[in-house]
Amino acid sequence: MKLGARIFKTGVAISMALYLANLLDLPSPVFAGVAAIFAIQPSIYRSYLTLLDQIYGNLIGATIAIVFVLTLGSNYLTIGIAAILAIVVMLKLKLENTVPLTLVTIIIIMDSHSTNFLTFASLRISTVMLGIISAFIVNMIFLPPKYETRLFTSIHSVSEEVIRWIRVSIRHASDHASVKEDIDKLTEKLIKVDQWYSFYKEERSYTKKQQYAKARKLVLYRQMIATSKKSLEVLKRLNRFENELMELPEHFHMMVQERLESLASYHEQLYMKYVGKLRPEHSEGSGTDAVMRRNEVMTIFVKEINLAHEENEGEFSVYHLMHVLSAILDYEEQLEHLDLLIIAYLNYHSEEVDTGLENAI
Template sequence: MILVKIGLRTIKTGIAVGITMMVSRLLGIDEPFFAMVAALIAIQPTVSDSWQAGINRMLGTFIGAIVGVIFIVITPKNFLMASLGLIILIHIMNRLKWNESINIASVVFIAVFLNYRDGYTSYALNRLFDTFIGISIALIVNYLIYPPTYDKKLMEETNHVLKDIWGNVVECFNLLLREEKTLDTLQRNTSEIEAEIDRVENLFKLHAKEGKMKIYDNSEFKEMEVRVKLSKEIYLHFQNLLGVMEKDIKGEVVNFIIEDLREIRSLLLKDTHDGGKGAEDNLHTAVDLIRQAKRRFKYNPDVNKFPSDEVIKLLVVIYNLEEILSKINFIKDL
């Protein structure tokens, strides 16, 4: 028998709805439907999203109840009034830019409007109270029971991006040293890294929402923000590097710094991007070497013998390699 993994959000939703039903009974709520639905909707991927869903639910319930009561007072149990009431309600919600609350407002309006018997005002107030109970329980459950955190996932994804770029940078050195003949592998890997960057951005959006709710320490949040920003910049530099490599660079021009390139590649191969003092020392040395190679190439008078576009291409390659390595180095020092 294959056991299917049940997500934490699924479990918390069930817990929140169950607790809401139990609390409703303790409070003497005869119809816990609205409270339970509110709890169901309010369990979201982040505590911040739960809070926002709760606000939307309360706004929709409040406006829907008010409009429902008004139209009952005008003419109860009238299909024309039901249609007109919904049209006006939706228009009000759109004007107030509460679009996320339109559906629940409409449901509450219908529920109140159909309750045309005596006591419709108390019915509307009870629905508002029910909603508040469900939302409150959902927020407590989402916050206290394994609150959704994205810092570890985000750290893993950014490390994965950097490791993949690292491997592709080594491939670029192989191409410059004429030990690789084609760019096929690099071009295939680029689309994979791009997908990884998209995942990082999506995770960071969720992480940022939790940051607003003070789920994380502010310094940790800022550090993660820097990691994500630098990871995206590193990827852009890699794209620039690949763009120049596709145009090829004459071997005679590369020969000016070929020994530097071999030494840098050797250091990069020693650094598996897994951390550690030795790896950090290798990377620091590699960054220093690439800067020295850039200065040596720029100020070598023999460079003027070659076409300017070839010289510029190699300078662009060196610049982007320097930026990639120095930014990875900065991330490692965080």
């Protein structure tokens, strides 16, 4: 089991909430600890949004609980009805994420045996609020998350694995079932990459210069993700049409193999260029040469189609080959676009590149 910063922050938030509740002599400090559990979030921005939502939920739950106790009294039935009403209200207000804490607030307020109910309720509300605020403070000052490194590392890791499989698959050295299993795993990893991207996007920038650089980085990382997805699509096509590719004419198969090898190397070099290990002007697969190579592929492809029709070669499946070639061409275009974005970014914001990213490669 991997112990991350969020696990430690949860423990610190609980301890802090319990300590402050005892320090302020609030009754039942355990409820402050419970509230802190619900309020810990993976990013500072989400923690801020959660703080607002949890405060709204706490106040709504407290209001419903107080109204029910003052009008209908407190018993098992009224607590259940109040909980149902609170859930409906929270769903209507699109605050469904705060429902658990709202229900906790209702139960701890309505479970009152005190003659001075309003004082009791206000103390319970304050206890819950203390837990929420404690979690927010911990999230702000204790190991604030930096998601750029995690995002880049995740993208690079997925791309490296895809490229490795592409190189093996185009040589027909891979096991079909193993590749298919890894494709499913890589798809799940890309979903996680999208999550890291969302977290990084939510990180705040406090100066205009930082905001401008961050906006460019977001475009750059989005293109990195798009390129990785295209590379995975190439791998899927190679795996799906493995038998058809084995039946290609030898010279054409070698051309496709060399083209994929060139694109794989190009992809690897783009990451090295971004972290400063290659010169920005170094480009293996862009410009006029790349256009000429694409035209060469298409020219040979058309010739092979004509030959197949003339000779009636049933083994040569034009339809399936088109799927593979279209994926390769899309992948190449995404790589070239990524290259242009990296060059533009390094020309204007080279000092903004995190030096810690070099360790990811």
